[in-house]
Amino acid sequence: MRRHTVILGLAALLPFAPAAWQLLQRGIPDLLFTGDGAALELRVLHATRSVQLLGPYSLFGWSHPGPAYFYLALPFYEAAGERGPALNLFAFIVNAAAALGIVYSARRQFGSLTAFAIAALTSVYLLVGAPFVITNEWNPILPILPFALLTVLTVPLALGESRALPIVAFLASAIVQTHVGFGAPIAALFAVALVAHRMGGVRSSILKKGRIATVVVLAVCWALPIYEALTARPGNIQWLIEFFAPDNLAKQTWTVAWTAMREQLAVLPLALVRTVGVSTDGPPRLQTLLLVAQGAALLAIVLSSVRNRDRGFVVLGVIPLALFSVSILAVRAIRQEVEFYLVAWISVIGLITWIVFIAYLTRWLESRFPKFRPVVAVSAVVWLLAALSGPVLRPPVFRERDVATEALTGEIDAFLLAHSVGHPLIRIESRETWPIAVATVLHLYKRKVPVYVEDRWLYIVGKQFTAPAGRYPELRFISRTSGQTGSRTTVADSDDVTVYFVPPS
Secondary structure, three states: OHHHHHHHHHHHHHHHHHHHHHHHHHOOOOOOOOHHHHHHHHHHHHHHOOOOOOOOEOOOOOEOOOOHHHHHHHHHHHHOOOOOOHHHHHHHHHHHHHHHHHHHHHHHHHOHHHHHHHHHHHHHHHHHHOOOOOOOOOOOOOOHHHHHHHHHHHHHHHOOOOOOHHHHHHHHHHHHHHOHHHHHHHHHHHHHHHHHHHHHOOOOOOOHHHHHHHHHHHHHHHHHHHHHHHHOOOOHHHHHHHHOOHHHOOOOOHHHHHHHHHHHHOHHHHHHHHHOOOOOOOOHHHHHHHHHHHHHHHHHHHHHHHHOOOHHHHHHHHHHHHHHHHHHHHHHOOOOOOOHHHHHHHHHHHHHHHHHHHHHHHHHHHHHOHHHHHHHHHHHHHHHHHHHHOOOOOOOOOOOOOHHHHHHHHHHHHHHHHOOOOOOEEEEOOHHHHHHHHHHHHHHHHOOOOOEEOHHHHHHHOHHHOOOOOOOOEEEEEEOOOOOOOOOEEEEEOOOEEEEEEOOO
């Protein structure tokens, strides 16, 4: 039994081996984040001072519901000497833990052979289907694999087993706090679990310790967002409620939503094909066929399980079907361009779907052809190794150093010191310069140089940079293509950005 545990753990962690090797070789580099990475790091820095109450920013002006991301990342960030790429290490640990959780939970529910096959399937998803996941610190991407773990853990809850309830409460809270877009699929998970629980007539006996632990977990996770909602006028939760009002949830056409769902649900089946060396880009007709085939197979599993009174597989099969519906509604609710990062999470529904297929198929094979167990195990090993060695372009563990931005921020820092400029106000005159301006705020903040930011950009960097009433020297960030000059002192410039100094008037 212990040997199986070790083998399953190694299988679950195998897709993380290339990234782990890079981490061991390079360590945690000291480089400056820009844009969204810089905004996330700023909030982790706020967490070090216990003043971060909310989650990552949204371009709509509100924040995601809570700061779980930042406080969970904090130990890694401090251990790395407050270096931004520590967030990549944090993402690596989160995803590795999620992969282990998926495999060990599958073992508990379906047995070691099925869990081993699911480990191979997860490797294909991570290494071939969605190779951006493993060390990506961005908040729309980081919760993807933990959501798959949450799904697997929800099944025993639906069947009346409540021991994992505190873990489920924590996972659900941390995921939705990191990106509110996961709120709808999480609600769908719990709705399926609740309906299955009620229809099955199962009365789960939640021990007093379990109830207390769950309440404590929820209280800890949501204390800061609730405090902010009670002390701010209006609070972030009120902004979210207003933003997601029912009359605001149909901004995209059904065609756009269908296309996005179809493309993402084809990610894993096409990855399985590419793993064995067959190249395909997945044209729309093939994507549609794959979507219909997956839905039909799930429905067949559900109907067969209903007939056999197998509640576990009924619940397991209904969950991805429910998520299919939620995903298309979620895409319809997107108010901006349907960017990749807003729909990438749908690809994990494909992983969940194929976990259902693998679990059902292996159980069927074991019940009818016991001698096929070695064949299943060997096939899983082949898929694991093929995914690991496949010729798939994978991003590096850490982003490339932005030499131009680091030089620019260094020039700004030197200028402020040489001219004894105190409390400059960052003003972004050209919108496209905001990633470099935020990097400058991060650089100066880490250097303990007091800096303010104009009000309209505080939603990105945090209200901690609000300027009190008064006049301040300004650092104005302008695109070099804007043609704006005037009688201003040039502080620093790069190929894309010029920074001017304007004394207080």
